[in-house]
Amino acid sequence: MITAARLGKRYGDKVAVDDLSFEVRPGTVTGFLGPNGAGKSTTMRLMLDLDRGTGETRFDGRRFETIRHPMREIGAVLEAKAFHPTRTARNHLRMLAAGSGIPATRVDEVLEFVGIAEVARRKPKGFSLGMAQRLGLAQALLGDPATLILDEPANGLDPHGIHWLRDVLRALAAEGRTIFVSSHLLSEMSLMADELVVVGRGRMIYNGGVDGFVRSFTQSTVLVRTPSVSMLVDALRAVPGISVSAEGADGVRVSGASSATVGDVAFAAGVRVHELSTTTASLETAFMTATGAAEEYVAQAPAGGGE
Amino acid sequence: MTDALRFEWVRLRTLRSTYWLIGSALLLNAVIAVLIAWLEPDDPGRDLMVAAVTGGGANLPVPMAVVFLAVLGVLASGHEYRYGTIQPTLTSVPRRLRLFSAKLLVVGATGLVVTFLSIVVNVGVTRFFWSSLPLADPTVAGYLLLGGLWSVLGVALGQLLRGVPGALVVLLVTPMIVEQLIFRLSYAPALDWLLPAVKFLPFTAGLQLVSAAGEASGGLASEVGLFSRWPSGVVFAVFVAVTVVGAGVLFRRRDA
Numbered sequence: 001m002i003t004a005a006r007l008g009k010r011y012g013d014k015v016a017v018d019d020l021s022f023e024v025r026p027g028t029v030t031g032f033l034g035p036n037g038a039g040k041s042t043t044m045r046l047m048l049d050l051d052r053g054t055g056e057t058r059f060d061g062r063r064f065e066t067i068r069h070p071m072r073e074i075g076a077v078l079e080a081k082a083f084h085p086t087r088t089a090r091n092h093l094r095m096l097a098a099g100s101g102i103p104a105t106r107v108d109e110v111l112e113f114v115g116i117a118e119v120a121r122r123k124p125k126g127f128s129l130g131m132a133q134r135l136g137l138a139q140a141l142l143g144d145p146a147t148l149i150l151d152e153p154a155n156g157l158d159p160h161g162i163h164w165l166r167d168v169l170r171a172l173a174a175e176g177r178t179i180f181v182s183s184h185l186l187s188e189m190s191l192m193a194d195e196l197v198v199v200g201r202g203r204m205i206y207n208g209g210v211d212g213f214v215r216s217f218t219q220s221t222v223l224v225r226t227p228s229v230s231m232l233v234d235a236l237r238a239v240p241g242i243s244v245s246a247e248g249a250d251g252v253r254v255s256g257a258s259s260a261t262v263g264d265v266a267f268a269a270g271v272r273v274h275e276l277s278t279t280t281a282s283l284e285t286a287f288m289t290a291t292g293a294a295e296e297y298v299a300q301a302p303a304g305g306g307e
Numbered sequence: 308m309t310d311a312l313r314f315e316w317v318r319l320r321t322l323r324s325t326y327w328l329i330g331s332a333l334l335l336n337a338v339i340a341v342l343i344a345w346l347e348p349d350d351p352g353r354d355l356m357v358a359a360v361t362g363g364g365a366n367l368p369v370p371m372a373v374v375f376l377a378v379l380g381v382l383a384s385g386h387e388y389r390y391g392t393i394q395p396t397l398t399s400v401p402r403r404l405r406l407f408s409a410k411l412l413v414v415g416a417t418g419l420v421v422t423f424l425s426i427v428v429n430v431g432v433t434r435f436f437w438s439s440l441p442l443a444d445p446t447v448a449g450y451l452l453l454g455g456l457w458s459v460l461g462v463a464l465g466q467l468l469r470g471v472p473g474a475l476v477v478l479l480v481t482p483m484i485v486e487q488l489i490f491r492l493s494y495a496p497a498l499d500w501l502l503p504a505v506k507f508l509p510f511t512a513g514l515q516l517v518s519a520a521g522e523a524s525g526g527l528a529s530e531v532g533l534f535s536r537w538p539s540g541v542v543f544a545v546f547v548a549v550t551v552v553g554a555g556v557l558f559r560r561r562d563a
Contacts, residue, residue, distance in 0.1 A: 049401070050394060051562040064401070069310075071399045082391040084322065091321035099314030099399035139395055 001026055001060050002147060002178055007046050009039075009053035009202075016042045017053065018202040024180045024195075026146070029173045031193030031210070032182035035291050039202035040182040041078060044151050048076055059147055071100040075140030076149040080156060081132045082139075085125030089116060089135050092124070093142055102143050110138040115164075129156025137168070147178045154181075154188050166192045186287035190214075200291040217286040222254040222262045223247060225275035235269035236262070250274070311400045311409035315383070319413055324382060329421050332375035333428055336362035339371070340429040344436035353441050354519040360429045360440060361450040365518035368483045369510070370450075372425055373457045376418040377478050380461020383410045384554075385471035393563050403558050410462050411551065418458025422451050449516030449536060453543075456513065460547045467554035482510035493532070506533045506542070513543030 002024035009017040017039045024030045034040050045051040049064040083092045093107040111117045114134040140148055154162050173179050183189050196213050198206040206213050226232050236244050247253040254262050259278050266273050319325050343359040358364035362372045387393040400406045464474035486508045493501035515536050
């Protein structure tokens, strides 16, 4: 169980993390989602006492600084390639094991577990990003910790690797561990996570289940095709709360009403309908809607754009 | 603290550059010793003998082999930032001052051992030319101290500047260019107000530890305005201590 309370961090005038409080429960995978620059990594660094800021994080009720061997309780990977390029994967882990009083035999176990045992004695400078991520996970699991904090662990993994990572994280969660994983891709998170903490510009946007997030940030629209577009539009405009836009020559896109309502309105107005269908916005759209206004670096379109 | 020391010891042992640096230091010193002995096989003065054992003594702007030990120290702390390993390191050894102390201790001790080994090797290689060596000379003890201090200074600078390049620049440019310049400029009549400061130039002062006759840059220490061996050693040691304390305080306070 991780309890983060009122985390805050500013660099000069710029607020990187703004009064973030959340809980990460054991037994589930909690995704930490936000666009690039939203403050995810800074939050994780604050949690691990790497950065000096405000607020407090407790791991099973204890503050990081009071834990004698954090590696045995919290496995953390914040950067994909946090190793010396010419120190072998095995030696890298042996070094960390030595500092935490973890037996050296555990090193080979975790390397085996993440599937890079055959390159254990190789220098990691030639590792692909995927192999580096696996070494990172091995490092996080070294102390058999009850809590895992991983920053973008799926970055650089191929679809097979992402699938594997998801299975591993789910299996670890099923063992009762607390797992906190960041990503800037909702599609990745929707595969891996049960719970979500969504941030934008250092602020909390959403905290709850993945389904709930999708539901509250996806707006369903109804597409109607009819030979009498103008009649239908006039009829729909008369209903409060409904907005209408044209979709091709014979189509109308309706938001703010269910397909049943739209069908009833059309029937009452005596309009013939050729098609009536509901469209639910994709996960990515939901994410963009949720974080759009909080985007840190907007490329071209102005902030707040849905599509 | 034991865990931190074990961490640091494994860190040092599992890096190929450790062996390169130590090997280079030993080899370079041996070559200097052989050259001196070869050029002066008969009846060398005490100064020459001492210089041969201490890798050239105070005749060079920086004691060559000792620079390699300082680099060893710079890598100990600087690599953590160069390769982003500071995060896993601090998860393994969370107490920052404990980690920093372990680095200072392990690298400092390694520096002392290597310096000692170098003296032994140099005695060995000069045996073919000379029959006896003044090993009890205070210069030899000064050399050991210098080796230890430079190693520790390397760790502190790498930590203070959080990286390798900056620390190397400070380590090489300060003694070879900045201090040399100030030292020489102080002879100019218009700049004679620099003279009192010269004895406090840290690296120049440190070099007096291996100066055979309390001699510095062509003249006796008192004539060129320097302290003699041990007071100069204290100046350098204080400089190293201040750097260590500064690095430790900032390490504790700053974002990792």
